[in-house]
Amino acid sequence: MKRAYNFNAGPSSLPLSVLKRAQEELLNFQNTGMSVMELSHRSKEYDAVHNRAQTLLRKLMNVPETHDILFLQGGASLQFSMVPMNLLHEGEVGNYVLTDSWSDKALKEAKKVGKTHVAASSKEDRYKYIPKIDDIRLSDHAAYLHITSNNTIAGTQWHEFPNVVTNLIADMSSDILSREIDVEKFALIYAGAQKNLGPSGVTVVIIRKDLLEKSSDSLPTMLNYKTYSESRSLYNTPPTFAIYMLSLVLEWVEEQGGVKAIEKRNREKAALLYNCIDESDGFYRAHAEKGSRSFMNVTFTLPNEELTKKFLTEAKERGLIGLAGHRSVGGCRASIYNAVDYEACEVLVDFMQKFKKNVS
Template identity: 75%
Template sequence: MKRAYNFNAGPSALPLEVLEKAQAELIDFKGSGMSVMELSHRSKEYDAVHQEAKALLCELLNIPENYDVLFLQGGASLQFSMVPMNFLAEGQIANYVLTGSWSEKALKEAKKVGQTHIAASTKESNYRSIPNFDEIQLSENAAYLHITSNNTIFGTQWQDFPSFENVDLIADMSSDILSRPIDIEKFALIYAGAQKNLGPSGVTAVILRKDLLERIPENLPTMLNYKTHADSNSLYNTPPTFSIYMLSLVLNWVKEIGGVNEVQKRNEQKASILYNVIDESNGFYNAHALPGSRSFMNVTFTLPNEELTKEFLAGAKEAGFVGLNGHRSVGGCRASIYNAVPLEACEALRDYMISFKEKH
């Protein structure tokens, strides 16, 4: 069997070792005579999986004890609503930094809940960069500041994170969580759909500072209240058990290869391979993101014209590359090189890009 060079933006590549482990345990999980998918979420067998996933995430990201880890459903898209519903009080203003489509969608949902303010935006330049910290202008009575740490469509990423006294920082890290070490204590809340770096789709990880739970209004629908899930260890209703199991396998894989520091090293190496080809192409390839804002997760680039782009993508498909089409907002191409994408795939793409340029 030949594995595809998977550059899909999400759901994305999973480590081969993880898939093989899941395959070996699929029918009979640890002698239970059942698949993980068949286990009761109240069973001791599943409870061990659930607790291991939480413990590994805390260990790998160095999450302090005054934070809780929740496993929810609905993806980041549901978090766009849950965040303001839980933390945007009457008389306060939710502040958002716009750096792409997902932050726009988060803002759209917050507007349905209460007052909002755009603290900074790079929309006028078609989101080619991340704002400088001094460009962020908070409103009065800020409930929180929301950012999107990595922008899959435009290929930009926060290289560092802003900090404002007495204003909680909330981040959508769906597409770069676990890709590099981060200081959790800079954030009041982090949420991330799993389907980029953590595992398959179906589970959303939420890391929140426990004191936030005291701010939640009492009249929220039960399932949209973070306290419901914190109080029940994310077991209030049936959780996405197989997705959480796969998450635990991915976290074990990260630990085995050397942790988040090793993952960061690999990601930087993969990204530099592709950005070097782009920068050394004399304009044949052009990166959408400006230097200093470039993502180590999503490398976005364009070719001289639409005809060449179509030829490039057709040739790439024949060569076994998957998921290189750029989003319509940017056009061109996008290589999503999340944690599980191997170095060999990036080297193969580099070689294809060089040969295609030489041919034309």
């Protein structure tokens, strides 16, 4: 079977070796006579999977013991609500940097919970850049500063994180595990799995333990971070198959040489595509400004809508899938998450060069 070159923004490409291993183990996981999907989440076999995922993530991201690792459901969208519900209290203000529609949605949910403040924004310029750190203006009584580390729609990314006097919170759904970061700088990191961590279904939350005391006991049980921390994310049935797949992806990252090696490859892939765009004499134009370009989502436009449709149609015919840009930006988008290999980017660049030559 010929595999597609998968550039979807999410759910995204998974490592082929991971898919093959899951296929091999699907009907009989570790001689249990059952699929991992059928195992009790209280069984020792599943418990080992659960622990393996948490241990590997802590190791690969160098998560300090001051932080807890939680497995939740509901995606990043639920975290838009859980963050302010747990961490934004009377007399405090949730601060947000707006860099795409996802951060805008996070702000919208926080407004339902308490007071908010826009500390910086690139919204008026169609989110083409990440605001300068010096331009961030915190409110008085700031409970936290929320950022979106990578922006899938606009194709922008924070390449330097702000040092702030309040708690720094990041939605890292689309670039977690793609580069080395200092987790200690963050009070809370959250990420839906379906970009770099595995299939959709599990959401990872990395939270500084002292923040757990800010979660009020009056919150609904399943919306309280303490519930997951105190139960090792086993208060109710977790998304067991998604966590199993997460553990396999983390093993794959370790086999590749860890996050440092993954980051090197991601930078090489992004450079290949951006060089093609920049050397096209304006035929392809990057949406994001150079200093803010994402290594995960390469967004670009063609001279007109007719050529864009033709480009996408011919790309699909050649097995290049998921290249349509988001409707709010238009054009094209190549999402090159960890599991998208360098060869796939070479094939895309070759197609882009030949397409330009054929229509010019």
